[in-house]
Amino acid sequence: MNRFIAPLAFALATLPLAAAAQDKMTPVNDPTTLTDCTECHMAFPAGFLPARSWEAVMAGLKDHFGENATISEANRLTITAYLVANATDSGAVSARTASRILRNVTDSMTPLRISDLPWWKNEHDGEVSKAEWERAKSPANCAACHRDAARGYFED
């Protein structure tokens, strides 16, 4: 009996850790968002940024991190609504996950990049080698290392 209990107890003990690590995040499932965003980069899951961040990003597509990424106004509104409704602080992710992703992000801060989040930096700093960054070219290129990123899997 003990033979079974030990692995079971271990599995249960590690479960909250795995669940807290944001290894799985609901991928974008809105067709307009998928089509327009993936022209240049993967459609980042809406749950990785708070609503105010998505609003700011979608209001500034003419200078989207140094590039003009203008889309039709109809699509811009559709995508903004989807991202805001599924943002970190919109109840689309668990309160536990939200507090982890937004750790050290105050209400007065509007991070524009997922890679600007202290949580994200903590996950990647020291863990990703220089060679790996050179291969990926950009922190926007999640799938360079997280092969199933497009399906929402971000395990190491």
Add this chain to the structure above:
Amino acid sequence: MRRLAFTLAALCAAAPAAFAQDANDTSAAALISKFAAEAGITADAETGKAFFLATQSGGGADTPSCSSCHTADPKATGMARTGKEIAPMALSVNPKRFTDTAFVDKWFGRNCDSVLGRECTATEKANVLAYFASI
């Protein structure tokens, strides 16, 4: 069941439209003629090549030239700053190029602004397309 089959059929029919450059409503030759006529010039591939390779000013700091992302060789696969690959521009290696009016207009609009901080002129468009069609 019938509704499911219908939905699946509709999805399959709609799927190709979601991908770029499938309109097949124009060609490089037609676009070159159109832009050249608009500009009142004869398109020149060599001038287009110089434009493509030139270091411009007025655009974004990270994108000083068309070749910043497309590389200096239009037959090569380029790379956006995000790490995403860009299919070759040369018609000889990528015949799907310049077959979708909306796609061409959208990317000239975005990328001319990123590189030059303005729209490209009809002259510039005619010449650079002539270059891509010539190699």
